[in-house]
Amino acid sequence: MIHQEGAVKFIPPPPKVFFRERARLARDLGVLGIRAMAFSEPILVAETFAGTGIRSLRYLREVPNVEHAYLNDLNSEALQTIEKNARLNRLEDRITTFRLEANNFHYTLKTQEIFPHVLDLDAFGSPVPFLDSAFHAVREGGVLYVTATDLPALCGVDPRSAFNHYGVLTMQNWFCHETAARILTRAVIRAGARRKFQAAPLFVMFDGLALRGFFQVVHGRYDLDPEQEGFLSFCPQCWEVRAIPMKQCCPRQCSQGHPVELAGPLWLGELHNPDFLERMRSEFPRVAHWLQIERVAFFLDRMREEVGMPPFFYRLDRVSKRLKISPPKVSEVIRALKDRGYPAAWTHFHTNAFKTTAPLPVVFDTVRALAH
Template sequence: MTMGPTAGPLPASSMPATSLNVPSASSSLNGLQPFIKDCPHGGTNMDLDLVKEGTTLLEVPRSSSYTFQGRYAPFKAPVFYNPRMEFSRDLSVMALRVFVKERKPPISICDPLAGLGARGIRYANEVQNVKSVMGDLNADAIPLILKNADLNGVSSKVEVFEKDANLLLAESSEPGKRHDFIDIDPFGTPVHFLSSAVRAVKNKGILAVTATDTAPLCGVHPRACIRKYASVPLRTEYCHETALRIMIGSVVMEALKHDFGTEVLLSYSVDHYLRAFTRLTLGARRGDRAAADAGFLLHCPSCGWREKIKLNAAFDPKCSTCGGSVSRAGPLWCGQLSDPSFLDKMLNEDRSLFNTSRRIEKFLRIVREECEMPISFYVIDNLSSSLKRDVPPIKKVIESLKAKGHKATLTHFHPKAIKTTAPISDIKSAIRGI
């Protein structure tokens, strides 16, 4: 294990990772008593639990010691760890496994906002031919990353730095030092790190980005969204998709500044956060193609009509369906939210050892079905209410639309919504006919 020049190494324990009855990260949230081990690290006074994600053991802040209103609060702990993001980390491991099969080893991963190292150590432990470079500005995080690396026997596959994320990425921006896979997983907005990340990623590498500031992106605080993302949000029933497209758009626009084109391999919105895996490929023409998939989304609050337009397209401020005033969101990403072939490869990956395996299976199959569908979705409950009709079974609505020659599917964004090629008038007709 290599330590960064500003990170003083602390002794790491060599606890064996066998014969332990270790709970999953999510089980400790459900009130189950975790396996607890006293783990002093470098004199920092922190209560720790031992949990298991995938095949990786992690010593994490004890959930019962850091609470707010009776529940574990990650922001209260000395080192950040959110057990509710285990699903995200499982998906990330699967996505990385698919990616490394396309690259020559070794694969360099950078997790510049590592916390206690959950992502970076899982990458090193659960994906072959991977080397993880991790950093965190929190001095308390460094010994815990070291300990977790030692706990999983991957000390030789990780480098740890006590360093600002942008500085760590900037130092990786020289040719020969760049990374194949960079994971930006902040608390809040990722926009402060995008410029450094784009400059530090290799050609055809992956930039994975998370955003947890969903309130601005969903239009609750539109001015904050405009300041951070230079994009106007819309507070609609499908605001989480708009939010995801704004976040992806910020990645695309930053990549364009450096002549990178962007492909979206997987993106989603779950559990109050947004996540996207993007492949950046160098070349002006690649950039032009990505720019062609950026644009605006028009929405009529009166009748629910919506349509995407190009960045430079003129538009009628009056709705062509009802004559109402049209709102505009963006600029944002108007292209596919996921790549079908990448999803097919992920579905073929072994996920049996993940605590969230059942959820992953259902989730990926829904995302696979919807990834080639048009922008936005329709909440059937809301449409039924506007028509003063009982809410029909969502599967019957989908069957009715398919019978009329339209494509229709469930969406991961909302449990009571559909994506479809049908105009809103046909969706309303389908509801009336059931």
């Protein structure tokens, strides 16, 4: 039986070839993101861990300027699957396959003077071992689209792995997926900076499976801002969360004098570029028939709301439990906080959560006042 996703047909993925149907959102966002880049020349795409090749085939079919895709996988069965899927879509003349270790693939692109506009690095686990070489391959002005699936490390379940791979401290709490996104973002930005590239986050998100970061890569001297990197401190006792820039690192106590936990160093700046999210949204009318448009719109809108908000969020069920009340609706809390004069927003990281600049006592008081 032949499957279909977006504009692309594909054979059932063999058991040993990596494919996650549920990762469709990441492929949809990739299509929109590349379209929104509005490259003025024919686009070259490279995929480091290509698996079935569906992602690149979708880019070839669903983004008008994509001319050629370079797909790599170490698994020979994956390469056969890619060739079959390419023929099925009459795209066999527009792909080149490689069977190389990931870093070797990046360096091979460079030595063959193939500089992709889009380098799609969907690693199993941490992408960190491949980031430095990725910045050798990707073209100036291009995009690095990075996936990380090592959530146990980044979410504090396996702190040793986090320290080994990222050199960071982690925390295990309800906003750990945002902490994880910020650790990954800093890792990408730092790898870029080592090669004198600026990697600007256009969006960095958690889709329920993995972290996805879409970075614009610009070559040239620039200085990283110590105010945008630092730590998050969390008080397990009173729940105070604070963003602590590098130079102020690191208070050991919250404002009430309780000992705090620390996560970082991580990225404290914006995870999303609101103009870019708007450009992605403006592509909807031209791709609506290929994408799961409602799901994509949900995430784009939530990400847009997060811009300008603090680098953490509150989960309403946890707050309500702490206050021993039955929880109000998130929308009611956001409205009430805004009525009190504090910016407040939904977050894409969790459905039952909100972000706000309001101090913690105000958050508690607002939620309590709405108790049913």
